Amino acid sequence: MKRFIQGQDRTQSTLLPELLDEYIAEENPVRVIDAFVDQLSLLELGFAGIDPAQTGRPSYHPAAMLKIYIYGYLNRIQSSRRLEAEANRNVELMWLVARFTPDFKAIARFRKENGPAIRKVCSQFIELCRRMDLFADSMVAIDGSKFKAVNNCDKNYTQAKIKTRMQEVEKNIQQYLDDLEAADVRSPKQSTPHQVRLTERIAMFQAQMKALEAVESEVQSSPDKQLSQTDPDARSMQHRGGGMVGYNVQAAVDTQHHLIVAHEVTTSGHDRTQLANVAKQAKEVLQKETLTVVADKGYYKGEEVVACVANGITPIMPKCLTSGNKAHGLFDKRHFVYDPKSNTYQCPAGEVLIERFRSLEKGRPHITYWSSHCKNCALKSSCTTSDQRRIKRWENEAVLDQMQSDLESMPNAMKIRRCTIEHTFGTLKHWMGATHFLMKTKSHVSTEMSLHILAYNMKRVMNIMGSVALMKAMAA
Numbered sequence: 001m002k003r004f005i006q007g008q009d010r011t012q013s014t015l016l017p018e019l020l021d022e023y024i025a026e027e028n029p030v031r032v033i034d035a036f037v038d039q040l041s042l043l044e045l046g047f048a049g050i051d052p053a054q055t056g057r058p059s060y061h062p063a064a065m066l067k068i069y070i071y072g073y074l075n076r077i078q079s080s081r082r083l084e085a086e087a088n089r090n091v092e093l094m095w096l097v098a099r100f101t102p103d104f105k106a107i108a109r110f111r112k113e114n115g116p117a118i119r120k121v122c123s124q125f126i127e128l129c130r131r132m133d134l135f136a137d138s139m140v141a142i143d144g145s146k147f148k149a150v151n152n153c154d155k156n157y158t159q160a161k162i163k164t165r166m167q168e169v170e171k172n173i174q175q176y177l178d179d180l181e182a183a184d185v186r187s188p189k190q191s192t193p194h195q196v197r198l199t200e201r202i203a204m205f206q207a208q209m210k211a212l213e214a215v216e217s218e219v220q221s222s223p224d225k226q227l228s229q230t231d232p233d234a235r236s237m238q239h240r241g242g243g244m245v246g247y248n249v250q251a252a253v254d255t256q257h258h259l260i261v262a263h264e265v266t267t268s269g270h271d272r273t274q275l276a277n278v279a280k281q282a283k284e285v286l287q288k289e290t291l292t293v294v295a296d297k298g299y300y301k302g303e304e305v306v307a308c309v310a311n312g313i314t315p316i317m318p319k320c321l322t323s324g325n326k327a328h329g330l331f332d333k334r335h336f337v338y339d340p341k342s343n344t345y346q347c348p349a350g351e352v353l354i355e356r357f358r359s360l361e362k363g364r365p366h367i368t369y370w371s372s373h374c375k376n377c378a379l380k381s382s383c384t385t386s387d388q389r390r391i392k393r394w395e396n397e398a399v400l401d402q403m404q405s406d407l408e409s410m411p412n413a414m415k416i417r418r419c420t421i422e423h424t425f426g427t428l429k430h431w432m433g434a435t436h437f438l439m440k441t442k443s444h445v446s447t448e449m450s451l452h453i454l455a456y457n458m459k460r461v462m463n464i465m466g467s468v469a470l471m472k473a474m475a476a
């Protein structure tokens, strides 16, 4: 044993017992949590139980419960049962909450009943970062990521899923009926164990069919024709070439320090309608006059771009090409150059396409252009299969043209986007583990997400400026 580093004898007593505080170093993150929660006005934030009831058993102070949760999410311990265990054995947590040992029900109840207030705590930390000038750049990257809900795929029904499931059950019933018929021919007088088993199977599938019919009527009555039985707000979404039941979390991350400045939990399976909403939230939080937002082409939607520009936000994202012309070996719209002065397009053959008529396409005003020289054009086979090539232009397309030129003048925009936001979601998912959310319904899931994001931002700021400096800034 002499060749190894020796530990202390467990039975050794000391004349002056060590204080719990001595176990917690000055730069320990629990001191940051303690300082952060202590400077919050929990009453203003809306936490329940700040004024204790005059009667009954005294309750735990909301500050202590909030500290437990922030500590838990910072250390990848999100479950209330595991937090209960940690409160009993973890020296840091003992120090943080003065050796309170609430049971898991009290811990879980706090998170369930104080959702809006907890979400405001997340915003308070962002506000603190803003006051510390951590958002010097007026630029954010926006992206969305799908997070699994507490809802098995088999417990989620859409019209298509129900139809497939019913067809399977019908097929099974028919199969067993055929088998039973054959068995009846072999033994017409007596019920053999095989016949009994077949009859039971048929009854089981018939019961399944009845249950599916009941689910089908629920699906039909739901607004988006979808039903999730465990978490009613979770929705079926496309994810990495497959499907999943969950939520689409949108986030705006600042490009300087990679802090999440705004987020929103949505049930939308795509990102197309999210840009303006998240960008406006980010601009409000950062309190900037102008804001540049980089996003991927999944966000490309004219109305969203126009809404951003109207609010002083400059969106930058690549165009989403939906036309099939390129696939068919024909010129696409990028080959036609618009001249705003003359309100005409110039085609690859150098001909001028003039305005012909105005129309509404899916409620959006469009102008249609074409040239009178297509018939005899040498490039016609590469341009159109019709009599003439028509180009449609949305009324607000100048905004999209401007965005394209902004993108071209900033060639590293997509690299900045990728480096800013993709690892953020990756880190969050890594911390959350295989089962992403523990709570059900969108409002509770939003609370959970806020805790994750608060923990992420807190850890990030501690890495950027150090725990001691962060505590000093809080006290200032």
Ligand code: SF4
Residues within 6 Å of the ligand: 347, 348, 349, 350, 351, 371, 373, 374, 375, 377, 378, 379, 380, 383, 384, 388, 389
């Ligand atoms: S077909 Fe018409 S639009 Fe196309 S290149 Fe020729 S003239 Fe231009």
